[in-house]
Amino acid sequence: MSITAPSQNDHTPRKKGGADPEHARQGARREEDAASARDARLGNKSIKSQQQVEAPDLQRRLWALHKTMWKITDYQRLRGCHRYIAGGAGAASLRWHEPGRASWASLCTSSSVWASPLSAAAIGKTRAVEVSTALDNWFKQEKQHSVEFLTLTLAHDKEQSLQEVWDTLAYAWRGVVAGASWRGGKRYEGDRARFGVKHWIKSVEATHGAHGWHVHLHVLLLLDKELTQDQRGALESNIYSRWSAAAQRRGFKAPSRAHGVKLEKARKDKNGHDLGTYLAKGSIASVAETLSREMTAGQSSKEGRAESRTPFQILDSIRKKWDTSLKNPDVQLWRAWEKDSMGRRQIAWSKGAKDALGVSAVSDEEAEQQGEESHTTVEVARVEYEEWNRAREDTGEKLRDDLATRGDVVEYVAQAKTPGEAHKRAATILRALQVHYQQEDKPIPADHAAAVVLPVNKTQSRELLDAG
Structure with missing residues (x-):
């Protein structure tokens, strides 16, 4: 249960201004x-x-x-x-x-998994354990069980606000898994049954760069069988069609086929981290990445300016400059992030997945x-x-x-x-x-x-x- 300070309005903005x-x-x-x-x-x-x-x-x-x-x-x-x-x-x-x-x-x-570094680190630890536990249990249930790693992105530009991009991302995801093409009908199989998808676990990640706010999805698809390369290609193509169509209905351009949807067999990352930790990277791992950035050999400030930054990296830039005034563009970015991330979920599970995989349902406060x-x-x-x-x-x-x-x-x-x-x-x-x-x-x-x-x-x- 979240405990907040008495007599404080959670949604009361501060007065404009700030320290020079x-x-x-x-x-x-x-x-x-x-x-x-x-x-x-x-x-x-x-x-x-x-x-x-x-x-x-x-x-x-x-x-x-x-x-x-x-x-x-x-x-x-x-x-x-x-x-x-x-x-x-x-x-x-x-x-x-x-x-x-x-x-x-x-x-x-x-x-707040999005805007509180201390809360994000603590919540991220719990969420990573949850996902890792779910995957362990999934592989123990049946020998033929497998996991596919799905990444979904939108085509966007810097004129589109964070809220607009995020809302479209959520809408496009519903377009992928909410219709008959996914669920199937009385006379035909949808992708879920055809490819053996039993559960999914979805995580949101966001960065900001030259083209504005980039919000994208990482999804673990838990399958009751191993996919062949042809099957994987067919599922990816079907998901892309629905994803692209939904984005265009919201006024966005169709994402490129090469980058809009990517489906691959899930493996440990190059550092050997398990999938549970990776999927929770929007919280614990992104905080750790931000904090360890300056400790990485060869990391120049020029590289930092050229790359996309996570919200916590934006916050770290403010910390290093000691400029907390509203004249600092990074402060404006951070406040936009606070406003538009409020109330949004970072990790979501398909209906019944937690029960089937032996994971207790806990709120972010409990996590x-x-x-x-x-x-x-x-x-x-x-x-x-x-x-x-x-x-x-x-x-x-x-x-x-x-x-x-x-x-x-x-x-x-x-x-x-x-x-x-x-x-x-x-x-x-x-x-x-x-x-x-x-x-x-x-x-x-x-x-x-x-x-x-x-x-x-x-x-x-x-x-x-x-x-x-």
């Missing part, structure tokens, strides 16, 4: 100074050197991307996502899940929670509402807004091997940050919490943290 570039750059410098001070105080080496924490650099980039979203979003629900304490909770909850995993909980969430937690989840500390919203003396920033510091806490607690060690680590780092907290419903005295400050010397810092 110079103001944004000054804010960036302040954040960098605060980060340097925090690293010195915490003994950054001692936190970052723990290799058992899963992809810490990637996680830090994810937090930075999410904070950029806070600055430019046009919607209250997104601006409060993973930021404000949820109504009725009273406190932010620091939780340890298992070695290498910890998180903050009891916060408002948007559960986000599953993606963040595990069966060993324990609460190791609580930070009350007043403390969560208090401007700290060292940085002047509220903990609710300081994703970098919150990330340091999560990383350090995640290094614990047991719940008991996680409790100790939570106490050590929260005291070091002069954050008032509670454990097991026993308040920590404010003077004690403020008294334990890690020394600037990184060797001493590491000793104190490791001793905790």
